[in-house]
Amino acid sequence: MTERPMPDLAIVETRVYRGANVWSYDKSIHLVVDLGSLEKFPTNTVPGFTENILQMLPGLREHSCSRGRRGGFVERLNEGTWLGHVAEHAALALQQVVGHDIRRGKTRAVKGRPGFYNVIFGYVDEQVGLAAARLAVRLVNHLVEADPEFDWDSELEDFIRRAQRTAFGPSTQAIIDEAVSRDIPWIRLNQHSLVQLGQGVHAKRIRATMTSETSSIAVDIASDKDLTTKLLGAAGLPVPKQEMMRSADQAVRAAERIGYPVVLKPLDGNHGRGVILDNENEADVRAAFEIAKAESRRGVILVESQIVGKDYRCLIIDGRVAAIAERVPASVTGDGTSTVEQLVDTANADPRRGVGHEKVLTRIKVDDAAVELVREQGFAMTDVPPEGTMVKLALTGNMSTGGISIDRTFEAHPENVEIAEEAARMIGLDIAGIDFICPDITEPVRETGGAICEVNAAPGFRMHTHPTIGEPQFIAKPVVDMLFPPGAPARIPIVAVTGTNGKTTTSRMISHIFKGMGRKVGMTSTDGVVIDERLLIRSDASGPRSARMVLQNPRVDFAVFEVARGGILREGLGYERNDVAVVLNVQPDHLGLRGIDTVEQLADVKAVLVEAVPRDGHAVLNADDKLVREMRRRCSGQVVWFSMEEPGSEVREMIDAHCRRGGKALVLNPSERGEMIVVKHGRREMQLAWTHLLPATFGGKARMNVQNALGAAAAAFAAGAPLHDIRQGLRTFSTNYYLSPGRLNEVEVNGINVIVDYCHNAPGMKALGDFVDRVGDSLSSSHELARPSRIGIVATAGDRRDEDMRELGHIAAQHFDVVVVREDVQLRGRKRGETAALVLEGVRTAISEGARCKQVEEVLDEISAVRHALSRANKGDLVVVCVDKHGEVMAELETWSHQAQAGSGDRADSPAGDPDYDAASAES
Structure with a gap:
């Protein structure tokens, strides 16, 4: 046993979940940590650990942990808990230090890896959460064994500054x-x-x-102070006299015409920068001109009459006054013992003051202008002002220069309110800050001599939401009211589809149904991102980033997401919730990756979609799959079942009981005329469509597409589509290449029947084999004495287990006379030929057991394999191509058809193909 604990805690892996995930309903950070020697040292065995960490992070005393009460985590520390768990709480506490109220977290041991732990905790800002994780681990190691290079105060300050840089204003x-x-x-x-x-x-x-x-023209007008004043003056609103100058000499002459005292400010300034008040002579004007010019982008300075009074900011939102604040310039008040400099330091020590807009108040900045202003009041920075004497440090009352605010929202005279609202309308701003200078906002400015000195676009809310004195105003409410009036929708319906097989086809069916209803559908799938039937991105887009891309598109009013297990494990869902979750099936596939070793664990991953269904949403579940049935317990909304089982079966009895309680389901009812898809809602039954009349089912032979049609119809029904629109969508959806590329596409090439499908795993091959058997039995041969041959080109991805690859080959051999084994372009960690060898092994084992297959061949290149299969096929034969690059394969098939029509024995140099899916596009 190790004699003493060593600082061995290390982060082995980091993942950021940007939506619901297998660990949490909300976005989280997932660390895999290695405790090393610390696995043998819980907190109660490390001398001084608990006392020191509570001193450094006192917020930990508030953590309830699993005890459910304040101080629960402290109890765990005293009793002894493992340091991975401590890192979780430290990361939460660090985020709470910077104002992120996050309390979600958990720590679980990694199965089969002693000393390794999954540490999961929530976050508000991704970068802050990651920085908190790294600092938490360093802190734990430091408390185990002091690191002379680790300065906690400095590290914490750096962390706070980083958080402030990324935080919203x-x-x-x-x-x-x-x-x-x-x-x-x-x-x-x-x-x-x-x-x-x-x-x-x-x-x-x-x-x-x-x-x-916000109008860009209005912003430009507000940025031009001269034009603003002219427009307001033309509307009869009170404004100061004003002239625009480019030189100090011109400014002096303008001041003499207007009359002293005057104000100088940059034409295009903001936040009060470069505004100089109380210029009473030529020398003052010349000095102020240089200061104002330094803050001007265009070098144009305004000289205007100085209005005497208090500084008020009127906030106008959507044409109405939302808040009014009196702004008091930065100042300090003497206490009879402290110097001006000391008084400023005391004021800046106020925890409410920070740098820029990071806190409620801004630190007072002592620059040359402030020192000069103090001197004009008869003091030096090292002088001690008499008790009660106020010393100004700035002339303007902007919060960004250290000023304070006093709420005056309900004190303003109605006439002043009307003037402010009219000013915002004249400029055209939806959100405007109207700056009034007047003796008293409670009196009409037309009588007291006040005026509007400035109109600001993008006014800050800080002085109103966090006034130094007075009640805060909840001014975000009218802003959101303006953007989203009461009753206006903010979300679009989201249908998410997952399962081992059939996801893409089902997603396309759902999209097709709603496209027929006139909706602008955004869809993600393994083929790419499709917006309103236009393919925008050609790639595997079944992950969370593609989903966010759809949600950001301003044309989309309905979203259909194909969701794969890889994206869930990598980043979570990428969105908050889905209105309808469709789970088609859970079968062995991609096991052994990212800690998913069993089909039950895979079901837990896919159940994330069901857990993301809100109370008013629906989970569409395949009742024929036991693992999918179990997901009903995780659904907060309603469950809609679909099933291919016959009436009287155990599954159908369960569905009937569900419907008697008012539930919904889609089932198949067989009859002499065929199978009818029936919608059950409560005690009502509504006929939807005959399965053999749906083009995608190949007359009912493609049983996997019968199941997909049930799932799609159930999802559309749950999403509110009328039955006649669902029926029309299913009747017009076919598996032709343009509606469903790479999914059961049927092509005739020189009399050879070719099926192109993206079958890539053993369960999919079983379903495809069933279809091949049903179709193959109905084929007629050109030779009277020979039956049509079935030739299958098969492959699988290299990231599957060896036994899965062998099983795929074994199943393929049950349904094809000839099996041609190829490989994908991306080998996914395997050596060239390794994947094919495993599939071949499975085929040969099946042949030795008496399978249908009599011949197996290896042609690794996909296009070469297609050419080989077509060359040996006769008219009437069936060739099934399990594709990787379906665009290239379809182009090759079209080339063969073109050659036959042209009567040429030579291959075309440039194969014809679909311009959306040609070889070059597919390669990209």
């Missing part, structure tokens, strides 16, 4: 908080303040307090 955060309270989803579009509220066609964007509704 107070205005953006206020709007997001209000949106979240209304169940409006949001997506951060960059590392700054650009945020999307809502989804698809309902989406709106904000950047701080600028919105999708």
Whole structure:
């Protein structure tokens, strides 16, 4: 046994889940940590550990942990808990230090790996969460054995600064908080303040307090202070006299015309930068001109009459006053013992003050202008002002220069409110900050001599949401009301489809149904991202990033997502919830990857979709699959069953009982005329369609597509589609190459029947083999004495287990006379020929057991394998191609057909093909 604990805690693997995942209903960070020697040392065996970590992170005292009460985690520390668990709570506590109220976390041992733990915790900002994880691990190691290079205070300060750099400003955060309270989803579009509220066609964007509704012309007008003043003056609103100048001499002459005192400010400035007040003579104007020019982008300075009074900011949202604040310039008040410099330090020590907009108040900055202003008041920075004497450190009351705010929302005179609202309308801003200078906002400015000195686009909310004195105003509410009026939708319906086989075809069926209803459907699948039937991205798009891409598209009003296990394990769902979750089946596939070793674990992964169904949503589940049936217990909404079992079976009895309680289901009812898809809702039964009349089912022979049609119809019914639209969608959906590329496409090449399908695993091969048997029995040969041959070109991905590859070959041999084994372009960690060898082994084993197959051949290249199979096939034969690059294969098949029509024995140099799926496109 190790004599003493060593700082061995290490992060082995890191994953960021951006949506619901196998560990949590919400976004989380997942660490796999190795405790090393610390596996033998819980916290109660490490001297001083508990006392030290509570001193460094006192927030841990509030953690309830599994005890469900305050201080529960401290109890666990004293009793002895493992340090991976401590890292989880430390990461949460660090995020809480920077204001991220996250409390979700769990730590679980990694099965079969002693000393390794899964550490999962929630986050608000991804980068902050990752930084918290790294610092938490370093802190734990430091407390086990002190690291002389680890300075906790410095590390914590660096962490806080990093969090502040990535955090939203107070205005953006206020709007997001209000949106979240209304169940409006949001997506951060960059590392700054650009945020999307809502989804698809309902989406709106904000950047701080600028919105999708903000007019760019209005922003330009507000940025031009001279033009703003002219427009307001032309509307009869009170404004100061003003002239625009480019030189100090011109500014002096303008000041003499306007009359002293005057104000100088840059034409295109903001946040009060470069605004100089109380210029009472030529020398003042010349000095102020240089300061203002330094803050101007275009070098144009405004000289305007100085209005005497207090500084008020009127916030106008959607044409109405939402809040009014009095802004008081940065200042300190003497206590009779401290110098001005010491008083400033004391004021900046206020925890409410920070750098920039990171906190409620901004630290007072002592620059040359502040020192000069203090001197003009008769003090030096090292002087001690008399008790009660106020010393100004800035002339303007902007919060960004250290000022404070006093709420005056309900004190303003109605006439002043009307003037502010009219000013915002004149400029055309949906959100505007109107700056008033007047003796008292409670009196009409037309009588007291006040005026509007400035109109601001994108005004800050901080002075209103966090006033220094007075009640905070909830001004994010009118902003969200403007973007999403009460009753307006913010979400688009989301249908998510998962399963081992059939996901892509079912997703396409659902999309086709809703496209026929006039919806603008955004779909993701293993073939790419499709928006309103246009293929935008050609790649495997069954992951969370593709889903977010659809939700950001402003044309989409209905989303259908194919969701694969890999994306769930890698990043989670990528969205918050789905209105309808469809689970087709759970069968052995991709086992042995990312810790998924059993089919039961695979079912847990796919059940994430069911767990993401809200109370008013639906889970569409295959009642014929035992593992899928069990998922009903994880659904918060309603369950819609679909089944291919015959009436009287145990499954159908379960469904009948479900429907008697008011539930929904889609089933098959056999008759002499065929199978009828029936919709059951409560005690009602409604006929939908004959399976043999649906093109995708090949007259009912393609049983997998009968099942897919049931799942698609059930999903459409759950999503609110009328029955006649569902029926029409299924009747017009076929497996031709243009509607369903690479999925059971039928092509005739010189009299040879060719089926192209993306079959890639043993369960899929079993379903495809059943279809081949049903189709093959109906084929007629060109030779009277010979039956049609069945030739299968098969392959599988290299990341599957050896036994899965052998099983695929074994099953293929049961249904084909000749099996041609090829390999994918991407070998996925295998050597060239290794995957094919395993499939061949399975085929040969089946042949030795008396399987249908009599000949097996190896042609590794896909196109070469297609050419080989076509060369040896006769008219009337059936060739089934399990494809990898379906675009290239279809182009090759079209070339063979073209050669036959042209009567040429030579191959065409440039194969014809679908321009959307030709060889070059597929390669990209």
